[in-house]
Amino acid sequence: MKEERIMLTFKRASSLIKLIELAKTTEAxxxxxxxxxxxHSNKLQTNVGYLVAVPIRCITHFPNQRQxxxxxxxPLDVGPVICGTAVSPQEKLVVVxxxxxxxxxxxxxxxxxxxxxxxxxxxxxxxxxxxxxHFDINITPANISTQDSILGVTWSDxxxxxxxxxxxxxxxxxxxxxxxWLNEIYKLxxxxxxxxxxxxxxxxxxxxxxxxxxxHLLEWLEWVVTYGLAIVEGTPNRRDQNRxxxxxxxxxKKTHYGSACFREEFEVQAKAGASNLAYLATPLxxxxxxxxxxxxxxxxxxxxxVQAAGDEEGKNQFTDCLRLSQILRETQPDVYxxxxxxxxxxxxxxxxxxxxxxxxxLRMLHGRTGYNNGRSERHLIGVYMDNDMxxxxxxxxxxxxxxxxxx
Amino acid sequence: MKEERIMLTFKRASSLIKLIELAKTTEAxxxxxxxxxxxHSNKLQTNVGYLVAVPIRCITHFPNQRQxxxxxxxPLDVGPVICGTAVSPQEKLVVVxxxxxxxxxxxxxxxxxxxxxxxxxxxxxxxxxxxxxHFDINITPANISTQDSILGVTWSDxxxxxxxxxxxxxxxxxxxxxxxWLNEIYKLxxxxxxxxxxxxxxxxxxxxxxxxxxxHLLEWLEWVVTYGLAIVEGTPNRRDQNRxxxxxxxxxKKTHYGSACFREEFEVQAKAGASNLAYLATPLxxxxxxxxxxxxxxxxxxxxxVQAAGDEEGKNQFTDCLRLSQILRETQPDVYxxxxxxxxxxxxxxxxxxxxxxxxxLRMLHGRTGYNNGRSERHLIGVYMDNDMxxxxxxxxxxxxxxxxxx
Numbered sequence: 001m002k003e004e005r006i007m008l009t010f011k012r013a014s015s016l017i018k019l020i021e022l023a024k025t026t027e028a029x030x031x032x033x034x035x036x037x038x039x040h041s042n043k044l045q046t047n048v049g050y051l052v053a054v055p056i057r058c059i060t061h062f063p064n065q066r067q068x069x070x071x072x073x074x075p076l077d078v079g080p081v082i083c084g085t086a087v088s089p090q091e092k093l094v095v096v097x098x099x100x101x102x103x104x105x106x107x108x109x110x111x112x113x114x115x116x117x118x119x120x121x122x123x124x125x126x127x128x129x130x131x132x133x134h135f136d137i138n139i140t141p142a143n144i145s146t147q148d149s150i151l152g153v154t155w156s157d158x159x160x161x162x163x164x165x166x167x168x169x170x171x172x173x174x175x176x177x178x179x180x181w182l183n184e185i186y187k188l189x190x191x192x193x194x195x196x197x198x199x200x201x202x203x204x205x206x207x208x209x210x211x212x213x214x215x216h217l218l219e220w221l222e223w224v225v226t227y228g229l230a231i232v233e234g235t236p237n238r239r240d241q242n243r244x245x246x247x248x249x250x251x252x253k254k255t256h257y258g259s260a261c262f263r264e265e266f267e268v269q270a271k272a273g274a275s276n277l278a279y280l281a282t283p284l285x286x287x288x289x290x291x292x293x294x295x296x297x298x299x300x301x302x303x304x305x306v307q308a309a310g311d312e313e314g315k316n317q318f319t320d321c322l323r324l325s326q327i328l329r330e331t332q333p334d335v336y337x338x339x340x341x342x343x344x345x346x347x348x349x350x351x352x353x354x355x356x357x358x359x360x361x362l363r364m365l366h367g368r369t370g371y372n373n374g375r376s377e378r379h380l381i382g383v384y385m386d387n388d389m390x391x392x393x394x395x396x397x398x399x400x401x402x403x404x405x406x407x
Numbered sequence: 408m409k410e411e412r413i414m415l416t417f418k419r420a421s422s423l424i425k426l427i428e429l430a431k432t433t434e435a436x437x438x439x440x441x442x443x444x445x446x447h448s449n450k451l452q453t454n455v456g457y458l459v460a461v462p463i464r465c466i467t468h469f470p471n472q473r474q475x476x477x478x479x480x481x482p483l484d485v486g487p488v489i490c491g492t493a494v495s496p497q498e499k500l501v502v503v504x505x506x507x508x509x510x511x512x513x514x515x516x517x518x519x520x521x522x523x524x525x526x527x528x529x530x531x532x533x534x535x536x537x538x539x540x541h542f543d544i545n546i547t548p549a550n551i552s553t554q555d556s557i558l559g560v561t562w563s564d565x566x567x568x569x570x571x572x573x574x575x576x577x578x579x580x581x582x583x584x585x586x587x588w589l590n591e592i593y594k595l596x597x598x599x600x601x602x603x604x605x606x607x608x609x610x611x612x613x614x615x616x617x618x619x620x621x622x623h624l625l626e627w628l629e630w631v632v633t634y635g636l637a638i639v640e641g642t643p644n645r646r647d648q649n650r651x652x653x654x655x656x657x658x659x660k661k662t663h664y665g666s667a668c669f670r671e672e673f674e675v676q677a678k679a680g681a682s683n684l685a686y687l688a689t690p691l692x693x694x695x696x697x698x699x700x701x702x703x704x705x706x707x708x709x710x711x712x713v714q715a716a717g718d719e720e721g722k723n724q725f726t727d728c729l730r731l732s733q734i735l736r737e738t739q740p741d742v743y744x745x746x747x748x749x750x751x752x753x754x755x756x757x758x759x760x761x762x763x764x765x766x767x768x769l770r771m772l773h774g775r776t777g778y779n780n781g782r783s784e785r786h787l788i789g790v791y792m793d794n795d796m797x798x799x800x801x802x803x804x805x806x807x808x809x810x811x812x813x814x
Contacts, residue, residue, distance in 0.1 A: 106553050127684050132692050254658040256799075277534050293795050295702040388700050392663075 056247075082149045082165055085281055095139060096151060096168060104172050108141050111153060115161040188225045190363070192323035198347040201227045207235040207356070210248060214340055218397040219249050220358070223388060224299065228320055228360040235303060235354045239265075242303035242356060242381045250389030253297050255290060268302065268380040270373040278373055281373035286365035289384070298387030301363040303395055304351040306379040308371035314378045315348040317367040409760040433441040443577035489572055491555045494548055501548060503558060503575060511579050514546050518560060520567040521578075534579035556808055595632045597770070605754040608634045614642040614763070617655060624655050625804040627765070628797060631706065635727055635767040642710060642761045648671075649710035649763060649788045657796030660704050662697060675709065675787040676779040688780035693726055696791070705794030711758040715778030721785045722755040723764055726772040 061303060084097035093105045115121065115128065120130045136157065143154040149165040169177065181191050193201050203223055210232060211215040223230045235241045242265060246252050257266035257276075270281040277284055290296055308314030348369070351357050359366065361384070371378055425757030491504035498609055502514045520537065522528065527537045543564065550561040556572040578585065590596050600608050610630055616623040617639060630637045640646050649672060653659050664673040664683075677688040684691055735742060755776070758764050766773065768791070778785055 122684075125682065125684055129684070129689075251661040276530065277529075277536070278533055294530075295793050295795050333707075386702050388702050 297384030299385040313371035704791030706792040720778035
């Protein structure tokens with residue numbers, strides 16, 4: 001199915017229904033890159049929050065839903081369409097005007113470089129195949145047209161390019177479009193919190209649910225990224241279980257703390273001849289791990305095999321750096337005074353056997369209360385993971401679950 | 408041996424000789440952190456290029472050297488000593504004046520925070536053990552003294568700290584000291600080059616030498632970091648050999664390109680249903696790998712198992728981004744014009760069977776000429792590695808070889 005045909009279907013309700021069905025069932029369909037049903041708003045939505053341009057309410061049919069959900073009323077908002085184009089020769093831009101009054105400007109060399117035709121781009125390789133060696137940097141748009149919100153450009157050498165509106169909006173050069181891409185699509189917004197909200201933020205997720213269900217896996221990852229912290233409970237009390245959880249995400253980050261028997265995992269327990277403060281039973285003050293790495297671990301996961309015996313012993317402490325930096329930013333003029341007088345809030349978590357503490361290593365300062373090593377043999381298995389892995393898994397899961405929500 | 412005793416020995420030649428012997432034989436000795444014999448200059452040197460303060464020529468004895476090297480004349484330069492101290496209450500600094508006329512300023516809170524006494528610092532853990540919870544940020548230096556270039560501070564609460572001059576210089580706050588630390592100790596300076604110097608830069612290293620000798624391992628790594636590129640030759644023609652080389656450095660970086668049979672290594676060969684341009688036989692234009700990662704691979708190593716048959720086929724191409732950015736910086740006012748008119752130089756490397764191309768992925772744009780896939784089955788095994796691994800191995804090797812140069 002060609003992108004052009006998708007755009008044409010927007011004009012009739014029956015075609016739109018067909019499109020929604022296609023997006024739900026056709027994994028490889030181009031359409032599924034741009035449209036999905038937002039379960040919260042019940043709106044048909046695109047990657048950039050661009051709502052489909054059909055000014056109707058329609059009843060549609062979803063083959064993958066439960067029986068009672070098979071018929072739904074979809075309130076569809078009217079999204080903008082292209083209502084004008086212009087060329088700005090001085091700035092070498094193509095200007096696209098939308099029906100909502102907004103304007104999007106694209107450098108024309110960038111448009112030529114990103115031509116999506118068969119000779120310039122391979123969808124199978126997800127890659128341009130254009131030959132830079134013979135690219136004419138003096139090329140200009142000879143003619144510009146629009147039809148059904150598709151921008152067409154005929155270049156000065158006769159080459160022709162077309163760009164759909166969703167494609168253009170997803171790659172917009174406006175600060176807002178770039179902000180949406182960077183902070184909502186490519187990464188997630190993070191929510192700072194203080195100790196007053198600690199009980200709301202400290203959510204527990206089931207180990208077995210995460211291992212069995214992509215939906216739970218995504219929920220847990222989104223939570224950790226958004227709030228910096230989550231507990232995974234119900235983990236079998238064996239040393240190889242943290243790896244099982246980690247491999248639901250991606251690759252474990254190897255560091256020099258890899259333990260003798262695991263290499264990839266590290267082990268936290270009091271031991272003789274310790275080479276690191278973490279391997280003592282003393283209190284461990286709030287810190288982030290491995291800040292002397294250039295590539296510092298993003299996700300930190302600590303599986304509690306044995307907790308210390310005493311009530312107030314071996315508790316993990318956390319404080320949200322994001323909240324601290326927010327306070328600092330708001331009180332900028334008196335940074336030094338603030339730094340030297342503000343009492344830092346932290347929260348204790350008494351992780352129990354069977355729980356994995358998962359947290360954002362670069363955001364959540366973490367520490368530990370001391371414990372009596374004679375009475376208990378507190379023992380944690382830890383793994384690190386790069387944020388590249390975490391965000392990649394989130395993006396892949398979102399795409400997968402959008403296509404097949406039953407998982 | 409305490410640090411104080413080391414400093415005292417500088418006053419007499421006989422003690423200095425004893426010190427050098429200690430530094431050569433005592434792995435755990437504090438002294439070995441600061442002094443070694445520079446084989447190029449034949450000077451006794453410290454980490455920061457600080458020369459020991461003994462105004463004599465002396466004959467010394469090295470137990471680890473070959474017989475004919477056992478007696479050496481060491482021309483020792485005169486380095487600076489502490490000749491004055493002061494306190495700047497307004498800036499909260501301790502000022503250390505040296506005999507060479509230079510001045511070093513240290514925030515006194517930083518000095519207190521970095522106190523090296525047994526209660527505040529553990530050499531075994533390489534870590535401060537100071538209790539931040541009870542740290543008095545209003546502390547001031549009550550008295551300052553120097554003896555034999557050791558700075559002594561008595562604090563307002565009675566606590567006492569001492570800091571040796573080499574320790575202070577290594578952690579200097581002057582731009583020069585920080586530059587030396589960042590670009591010579593912690594990382595290495597990189598040398599840009601154009602195609603005129605290509606034949607000088609393209610050095611070959613022996614696979615078996617690197618596997619057997621730390622000296623060769625260090626030489627190869629320093630070369631790749633300094634010039635961005637090196638060839639390792641004489642590699643056995645088996646698919647598991649690139650891993651052997653990589654594991655001489657540290658951990659392989661896992662990426663989504665891990666091949667089905669290796670997981671950590673990736674394989675470059677033309678194949679049906681390719682998902683990446685690299686897996687075609689077409690020319691591959693100059694690029695860096697995985698730039699969409701936040702943690703982009705630093706070192707790229709490509710082991711050539713089978714090269715394309717034709718003379719000009721399947722050649723790897725490289726160009727030095729560092730040189731390009733240097734040109735750009737020098738011609739800043741006309742950036743756009745320069746970018747659009749400069750012809751980029753690149754160099755072809757026809758890697759042969761048994762050779763591993765090792766290069767800085769973020770600096771060396773690399774590409775490939777096309778080849779006839781019917782006539783040849785060009786096949787490379789690749790691994791990536793983070794720069795954290797590369798620089799860590801270099802630092803560890805430098806320290807190890809300094810102590811035991813025979814390896």
